[in-house]
Amino acid sequence: MPRVKRGTIHLKKRKKLLSKTKGFMWGRKSKVRQAHTASIKAGAHAFKDRRQKKRDNKALWNIKISAVSKEQGISYSKLMGALRKKNILLDRKILADLAENNKEVFNKILAEVK
Numbered sequence: 001m002p003r004v005k006r007g008t009i010h011l012k013k014r015k016k017l018l019s020k021t022k023g024f025m026w027g028r029k030s031k032v033r034q035a036h037t038a039s040i041k042a043g044a045h046a047f048k049d050r051r052q053k054k055r056d057n058k059a060l061w062n063i064k065i066s067a068v069s070k071e072q073g074i075s076y077s078k079l080m081g082a083l084r085k086k087n088i089l090l091d092r093k094i095l096a097d098l099a100e101n102n103k104e105v106f107n108k109i110l111a112e113v114k
Contacts, residue, residue: 061096068099072110082113 014032021028021035021042028038066076074082083090088109090098098106 058092061092064096064099065092068103068106069110072107074110074114079110079113083109086113088112 017032017035017039018030020039023029024035024038027034029035062076065079069076069079090109095106095109098109
């Protein structure tokens with residue numbers, strides 16, 4: 001078989017990999033074998049944490065709604081049940097934003113529910 005020199009392609013591939021792991025610690029930023037495993041793990045964590053971020057935000061919205069509604073004397077679960085019965089179709093993200101930034105409107109919604 002003829003000899004194959006992997007010059008440009010190999011260097012390009014290695015350079016791309018090492019640019020992905022720039023800023024990592026120790027050999028994970030400069031040694032190809034360690035950089036490869038580090039980039040695979042980093043990608044897996046990034047995928048997982050994009051979903052975790054959504055989960056955390058949804059929990060935070062619930063906490064914000066609950067805190068403001070308890071000040072007005074209604075629990076979170078009773079509020080959400082009453083919103084469904086009254087057919088008020090506001091999602092938790094919007095309700096949390098209203099509870100945090102625009103309490104007058106949130107209080108009007110609570111008055112409508114009570």
